[in-house]
Amino acid sequence: MSAGAPPLLSARNVVAHYGPVCALRGVDLDVAEGEIVTLIGSNGAGKTTLMMTIFGDPRASEGEIRFAGRDLTRLPTHEIARLGLAQSPEGRRIFPRMSVLENLRMGAALGRPDCFAQDLERMFSIFPRLRERAGQRGGTLSGGEQQMLAIARALMSRPKLLMLDEPSLGLAPLVVRQIFEVVRDLNRAEGLTVFLVEQNAFHALSLAHRAHVMVNGRITLSGAGRELLARPEVRAAYLEGGA
Known part of the structure; x- marks a missing residue:
């Protein structure tokens, strides 16, 4: 500062x-x-x-x-x-019945709709495992993958x-x-x-x-x-x- x-x-x-x-x-x-x-x-x-x-x-x-x-x-x-502000909460709290992609769409609700594809590609480059799991329900991911998803979901809003x-x-x-x-x-x-x-x-x-x-x-x-x-x-x- x-x-x-x-x-x-x-x-x-x-x-x-x-x-x-x-x-x-x-x-x-x-x-x-x-x-x-x-x-x-x-x-x-x-x-x-x-x-x-x-x-x-x-x-x-x-x-x-x-x-x-x-x-x-x-x-x-x-x-x-x-x-x-965006939060990745304790315990991850992803939407277990939604797919990885749907969870990321939820995170993008406060972002820029015109940049969704760009932001999605950015998340997949940061967390390549999420690209492999894009159509999979969040609740079936491993703990590490769920944490990646929780952070990526928060980042989709382009937080300060x-x-x-x-x-x-x-x-x-x-x-x-x-x-x-x-x-x-x-x-x-x-x-x-x-x-x-x-x-x-x-x-x-x-x-x-x-x-x-x-x-x-x-x-x-x-x-x-x-x-x-x-x-x-x-x-x-x-x-x-x-x-």
């Missing part, structure tokens, strides 16, 4: 609840255009809640979330998506910001490496801005320009991805079988 330039996405003092339970406790976070920012933490730390709160479900009960200068905190989810929630969840190590290599290549070649929520701390911190650690709904550590990767307390907690 150049000096003085506002972040593409910013969260300020964001608090969110699930009923009486406070899930986010005053979160501050920025994502600058063209960078990869990752949020790591244990299961239940509040990572997914932050990503869902950015999309308006649950609503922030306090604080402000802004994207490209727009206040998102009271916008409905479909209007937030139209601003250029791609939000990835636990893309490595349940995948074999080789597939995890492939997924993270795709994200790195998209960022380097196209300048795609990425906000990544991830439990796999090694891959996430190796990939990220900047990173944050979340514990019990609060961000407790921040810094460059490689810097956090080298910190003893991060290694003990997230890379060496610690708490």
Whole structure:
């Protein structure tokens, strides 16, 4: 982010609840255009809640979330998506009865209809396996193929910001490496801005320009991805079988 330039996405003092339970406790976070920012933490730390709160479900009960200068905190989810945010959610959540091609058409609903063929070919070049599976129902794909489809579906909308929630969840190590290599290549070649929520701390911190650690709904550590990767307390907690 150049000096003085506002972040593409910013969260300020964001608090969110699930009923009486406070899930986010005053979160501050920025994502600058063209960078990869990752949020790591244990299961239940509040990572997914932050990503869902950015999309308006649950609503922030306090604080402000802004994207490209727009206040998102009271916008409905479909209007937030139209601003250029796209999410590949935890658990992938593809349409299992739809074919790969039909899933990609759904992702393109917020893109440019006149560029569908071009965007489709781009997805097939990024994920060649999807070309082979184009007519196959999404629910019959392997876990890795479903994750590729979830990311490709999000990319079909031509987002300004791609939000990835636990893309490595349940995948074999080789597939995890492939997924993270795709994200790195998209960022380097196209300048795609990425906000990544991830439990796999090694891959996430190796990939990220900047990173944050979340514990019990609060961000407790921040810094460059490689810097956090080298910190003893991060290694003990997230890379060496610690708490």
